[in-house]
Amino acid sequence: MSFLPHAIRPVTDTPRLRFAPSPTGYLHVGGARTALFNWLYARKLGGQFLLRIEDTDKARSTDESTRAIFEGLTWLGLDWDEEVVYQGANVERHARDAHALLASGHAYRDFTSAVELAAQRAEVEAKGPGHAFRVDRAKVDLPAAEVEARLARGEPYAIRFRVPEGTTEWPDLVHGRIAFPNKDIEDFIILRSDGTPVYNLAVVSDDIAMRITVVMRGDDHISNTPKQILLYQALGAALPTFAHLPMIHGTDGKKLSKRHGATAVGDWQHEGILPSAMCNFLALLGWSPGGDLEVMMREELVARFGTEGLLKKAAVFDPKKLEWMNGQHLSRLPLGEVSARVLPALVGAGLATNEEVAARHDWMLRLVDLLRVRARTIDDIVRQAAPYLREAISYDADAVAKQWKDRAATRELLAATREVIAALATWTPEAMEGALRTLAESRGIQAGKIFQPLRVALTGLGVSPGIFEVLELLGQPRAVARIDAALRELA
RNA sequence: GGCCCCAUCGUCUAUCGGCUAGGACACAUCCCUUUCAAGGAUGGAAGACGGGUUCGAUUCCCGUUGGGGCUACCA
Incomplete structure (x- = not known):
């Protein structure tokens, strides 16, 4: 045993990661990919993979979406540790953290009303392109006496973070060093005038509380990161390691959206894609094991995953390759795993009953085994299976x-x-x-x-x-x- | 507009200064063959552009161009 620096870290210091979707829709492939990488990292290093539902936007969040996220992750086989954290349950802590920042001078009260602010912004932007509105701290951060007076009058206020001078930078696991001059970061609101927290504060407050050590998310969050780092520092908390994953685009090179067809993992589930194939395919979008390896089962993905293989470039989601990948998994997976997905589909299609499946299990397995070689999806198998399961057949x-x-x-x-x-x-x-x-x-x-x-x-x-x-x-x-x-x- | 990120075949990618630029998907042709798949073989197909650094740049640096993201009292 040598005395390497990392050797003196306590053995309990295992990585803790989280997937933190907002329940405003189905679980889409981009989110699934992010969840998968967090899960792979945690499973590989023996750490924890946690799930946090960011439901502070009550207007857009729905229970149905939350359920869809659970179902999607479960289907993919991405099991999470510990209890699910609902961000909405922590608003009191968020507010407390905001007021602590106020007390320590890292934040100040802004009595400007939201409508007033919007009007000011509109006025500046009306001057045309090139005119960007910027809050003027000198005008907004009032003298103590003025603040006291307004407070005494019961005027509502939002809490704004006082961005310090300097540069905020971090060693990103994917990009290496990323730096933002603080002068480009506006004093941002952390607590609304109604007392509810704003995203960046809620995220940092929760990540600290959940003792998250690695924050792995889409690179659309890069510009949020300096704000969050500033909050960690002001709150006196240790920084996690950040890793910003590339986005997933549609075949036209644009950000993946409904226009690109099936983008929800549930869509692919219903099209007869196997979860292991979906994971394999998604893993290759933004990560590479190096070399020519492509088809990997779940265990191999865990074994080979590492941050060295993380890519920077956005990837295009190619449904054709997904289907090919699925065909590979259909043929290579143990027959039992394939039949576990196919047999219920056969029952669902009305081609057999659960009783029949149970009574002729070996025969059913033989059928699936013969059909899976020439199929790319579970649906392909179902379509081909009819003549073997029905008495009367129709002629093509x-x-x-x-x-x-x-x-x-x-x-x-x-x-x-x-x-x-x-x-x-x-x-x-x-x-x-x-x-x-x-x-x-x-x-x-x-x-x-x-x-x-x-x-x-x-x-x-x-x-x-x-x-x-x-x-x-x-x-x-x-x-x-x-x-x-x-x-x-x-x- | 400002800030940040990115840049190898149509697509996913390999390459960590020596490259006749490799693999996979898709496409085409062929082989196998009782059909269709699977499998095998072959083919076309890429380093955005301009400067440096270097004996040597796809690889390192700068710029240009292009694409993306952020720029809310959304998340």
Whole structure:
């Protein structure tokens, strides 16, 4: 053991991170990505991942959104530690912190009313571009006697932070050193005249209370950071480490929004995307393990994640690659994990009942196993599964047009095929293949000429798993019955 | 407008001064083949621009351009 500086840190000093969404809508992919990185970091280092709902904007926050956030995170498998913190429950502490800053001289009272302020701002901005309104501390920070007088009259006031001279800078885990001259930061309000806290104060107050050590969030928060650092310092609290992640854009390079189609994680859940694929895909937006590695299961993501791989550049969300990624996960995940998602979807689509799934579990697993290879989404599997789960099938028009072109000839061929199938003593792929290829030879045609019409007869579709696997899955009686049905269809 | 961040194929990215710039998605062609996938092979496709620093710049520095974010008694 050497005496490296970090070795003397207490072992209890594990990283504490949080995801702090405001419940004003569904959980979108950008938020999910931020949550994922915080979670990965905490899980990798054995720290805590906390969840805080920033619901201080009562007008926009809804319980439904909060629920959507819980559901989204749960679906993604991003479990949080400790109890959920609701920012709204801490407004008293926020106000206390604001008044402490007032008492210590780090803040002052501003008696300007909100409407008055807005009017002043409008007046300046009306002069055209280039004219930016700026609060003038000399006019707003009144002499003690004046403040006392107004206070005695019961005039309402907001509390404004007194931005000190100098430069505020921090070593960002993603960007390295970032610095802001304090002269560019306006004295900002931390407590409204109605006594409620403003965002930057609430965040800092809560992060201190929650003992957050690493603040990882979107880089749209970079310009909030100097204000927050100033608050930490004025409050006499230790600074957390900051990491600002790049944004996620839509295919047009603009900030991701509803216009880009599915942007809520719930949308992708309903489109049949697996949570592990979603996490894998999202992880690659703003982070890289280095090298050529792309497809990673959850454990590998945790094992490889690190701040060294964090990227600075905004990434474009490409749904095509997400679907490819999902196809990879569909094939590579243990069958049990895939079926755990697919089987309920089959029930949900009305193709099977929970009782049937339970009664024929192994058969169901075999079905999922055969279908998952050629699917990119759970919905793809559901769409392909119908012929195996329903008694009556419908015939796909394109498949019929292509494979049953000559109806009379097809009927005759299928009749011959039926006899071969029905006569099989052993129901194995080897037996089926041997018998069907013999039939093809005896008729002097290619085996495919038998397989294709048969596929349509058995499934009603032009595409399916290998023909012998289909036969095996259906079982001899149903296979024969399907061919009989096809013969009637062709009559 | 001011401040801040960013800049390699269409997209996600590798490269931590030596590059014939690698991989993946998408696209095209081919192979495999009972269909469709999967898999394999091949192809087209990139260092925004201008200055430095250096024996040597995609890589380091400066500027320009472009994109993004913030600029509230929103979060």
